[in-house]
Amino acid sequence: MTAVLQLSLTFAFLCLWSCITSSSQCKLNDEDTFKILIATDIHLGYLEKDAIRGNDTFVTFDEIMKQAVQNEVDFVLLGGDLFHDNKPSRKTMHCCMEVMRKYCMGDRPIIFEILSDQAVNFSHSKFPWVNYLDSNLNISIPVFSVHGNHDDPTGADGLCAIDLLSCAGLINHFGRSRSVEKLEISPVLLQKGNTRIALYGIGSIPDERLYRMFINNQVTMLRPREDEDGWFNLFVIHQNRSKHGATNYIPEQFLDDFLDLVVWGHEHECKIAPVRNEQQLFYVTQPGSSVITSLSPGEAVKKHIGLLRVKGKKMNLQKIPLQTIRQFFIQDVTLSEHPDLFSPEQPNVMLKVMDFCQEKVEEMLEEAERQRLGNSLTPEKPLIRLRVDYSGGFEVFNTMRFSQKFVDRVANPKDILHFIRHREAKDNIKAILSHPTSEVLQLRVEDLVKEYFQKAEKNVQLSLLTEQGMGKAVQEFVDKEEKDAIEELIKYQLEKTQRYLRERRVEATEEKIDEEVKGGAFKEDLAIIRAKAHRDRSDSVRDDDLNLSDEPADIAVESDEASTSAPTIRGRGRGSRGTSRRGRGIYINIHKHI
């Protein structure tokens, strides 16, 4: 029932976008309407040494920032992972700064104010104020960003790559906390005309840790003291949204229900159309990454950034398709489903299978060619992935020769094919899970994982060990009907290993925290139930706070909402920075989670 309602609301919301025609455009750009470009997971520098794909992230970042200029947005909001590597290469850093200096500086006036205390919002910065109020920098488009898990602060100084941009005056890094035990989030308070936005953010934190903070009631969202309900509450988060293990994600239900829109980073699939959370009554938009970092179905979804308009408490999110994204086609074939074409016993079956696969790839290439026609911004060579299920006695073939055929036409010739074998792998998991319970309890999770891999065949292992492939593959093999503790543990441990490999960093502090989290995993399993109980109890109270229209968000062209101060054009003098001071003491601390 809920699901149906949610779908229909989303559909209604989506319909709105078609209404944004040139005739109505002017109404959307009035002096009370914030225009915000939303993007996330740009992963600058991803595969930068790849001869074909090396520049993809830079080209797309340029496109995104150009969109910001063309759409005359008030600011850009990024959801983390601007950089792919924690320590970006010189080239990556240089490209990034070049694009930002090119598009974010200039004489276009900025017509929104900061009402909060910037020294609090940007307390970790050596220049703790928003860049566009710095009289030495002529900023035309401020960029606000939280950090992601790829570009999070590390080392004794707790600096991240984004801090370099911040120090150079090119970005406003917010949503940062020094504490690893509790969060107190002071929003950046923005005002344009009569519209006021409270911008909350949490830079990436290991999911288990943030999960624990939430259930231990250690996450506090401060709210403006004045006219608490007069703000559009925008929240940026960079965490797992989909469930990876019991505590390795952040349930939407954890987030405060006074929020109006949550911009969810980290998840790469573009689900930018805001979806209403029927429990919390806020919307969630998941812009997804602007580069394909894994050859999985989620990344094959058409990629967009968003043009968010906020007027009063109403909003509208316009999808902007990205033109420079490399095309990506993915297809699954199951050999055993084609008994008319080949069988494992046939002589030369491998050659036949190879021809079959080649045909499939050719099909995808033709489709790519058709779709790319006339779009000069799209890179020429597409990404192609053919997932071949060779279960049922088939064998894998050498992909070297296969790759050679596509080396000039495909961006990823070396890993077009991905062999998977379903049932046998599942049997391996089952074999592990068949240990008597008493024996299992004496085994370490690491041993179980090791045993699994020893039983899995060599080729399967190799395909599993590709980036991000490991966790997903095991998930596929896991028999969904045997959801017991061991399975959960294996998944949990694999997720941890996978994340470790991906992030390529081992911080002493992180390790310590992870240890703590690991120890407390079972405690948290109980705690989530407690958290849910809390949620249910507080639901009645929350309905009173509810201020959002029941209708899908829309732009109210006329507004009768009160405003305490008129919009001002930012001046160049130092004095203008002083206006921020009035934000001091503006927060109240009434909304603690749970």
Place this chain on the structure above:
Amino acid sequence: MTAVLQLSLTFAFLCLWSCITSSSQCKLNDEDTFKILIATDIHLGYLEKDAIRGNDTFVTFDEIMKQAVQNEVDFVLLGGDLFHDNKPSRKTMHCCMEVMRKYCMGDRPIIFEILSDQAVNFSHSKFPWVNYLDSNLNISIPVFSVHGNHDDPTGADGLCAIDLLSCAGLINHFGRSRSVEKLEISPVLLQKGNTRIALYGIGSIPDERLYRMFINNQVTMLRPREDEDGWFNLFVIHQNRSKHGATNYIPEQFLDDFLDLVVWGHEHECKIAPVRNEQQLFYVTQPGSSVITSLSPGEAVKKHIGLLRVKGKKMNLQKIPLQTIRQFFIQDVTLSEHPDLFSPEQPNVMLKVMDFCQEKVEEMLEEAERQRLGNSLTPEKPLIRLRVDYSGGFEVFNTMRFSQKFVDRVANPKDILHFIRHREAKDNIKAILSHPTSEVLQLRVEDLVKEYFQKAEKNVQLSLLTEQGMGKAVQEFVDKEEKDAIEELIKYQLEKTQRYLRERRVEATEEKIDEEVKGGAFKEDLAIIRAKAHRDRSDSVRDDDLNLSDEPADIAVESDEASTSAPTIRGRGRGSRGTSRRGRGIYINIHKHI
């Protein structure tokens, strides 16, 4: 005779500094006088992980830039090696940008113009104009810098750490060439009132390569077409100044004699008082590093930066002692020179020697304490080095216990002592050099070096293998009277190895070039003679060009030099950048070297 003249001139020059009293100060700061802060080899990030010395470079950089502000200089001129590591850490980059944004931005007007074509001067930059003319940046003190060997461009993109600062608008990186075979140096032409400076620079190039370019007549210094003799010609170079092997340095005689002042980077010893080159009739100032990177006598010299004033063709260089430099005391003891105290045969001689060394260190510590008295900026713990010559049958002792005694009072407790043994090592070299000539010719240089090290005792090896110690130690051991080809070759090869270790980078291009240079070494030995002959021949011609006063450089308070344009105050508008365009085509190419 020449040497005596040089000394007396230097003395006269030095005397000038005492004349700069507060009464004459106003005369030195008039509207025709350029004030330039000169510094080099700041080596940001050197030993940044050292618990005691980690922040030294950042503190001193802050002091230097603060001096620039306090002295209201027109610009800062750096001679390379702003960074110690080719890929500076995030912390180092952050500290650097913080200091530059803090001191180089602000509302103080900049009252000198750029007359040259900036697109040529900064052609490698994505923002090819001087930062203070960028209407989006409010620069109060522009910094001009060449790159050094520590922070030189690398990789396919040919970027260096300084380019990141340049991209952020914090520095003006000049003196850069993409060609590895020839240099054509277009000066940055600056004008303040009636004074015009032609600023030339060459970013670090492997010495052999630049040496070869010079002798192959591939270095061209372009000169302004208009009023060629009306410019003060300032040149910044970052190369070996002292001779390391036949072609592993740049003789001052290679530089064009139209120059007025050469700022020599790379050499760490502070010899900032300009010294007149009597052949070329220019002055050379060697500011030296602002951090001690090796515990050698050159680094123990008091460290300064320079405040250079230029008016018309006259100049004055005021030494500014740096206050934040860690003190460094170095002393040599030769055990065999104290037969009254101990002899190798004595029982417990090692304990006696240890006591003796401890006493010497205590003396240095007391002296450090005395000198530091009242100077709160000087770091508390000094650097101490005691070089112990244990030749004559003495043995080294374990320095662990010795270090422990000074761990709280010395900044470098682990390497206070440096054991050397003279005569035996010299014998080893002699043994190698005693190979019959026919045999030597069949040996590779590498073999000779290897043989040398095999013959040297283990302890000597260890002490030799400290940073920068290797080349110097071998030089000490080399019998100066046996200056033959083999010795030169060993030195040459050692220098190459040493440089390789120090720079910690192997670039494919560099390697290729080095190979070429190696192959051409003997050719160059001949070529230098040819170069000298050329020099002698052209001397008569050059006298005509000479425009420098015979008197030591001074500030001419009154000037009747013609000027074609009045100084302008820099505007904030984009239009102001356009003024630079008139520099186009301003150069003529008459001064080719040799």
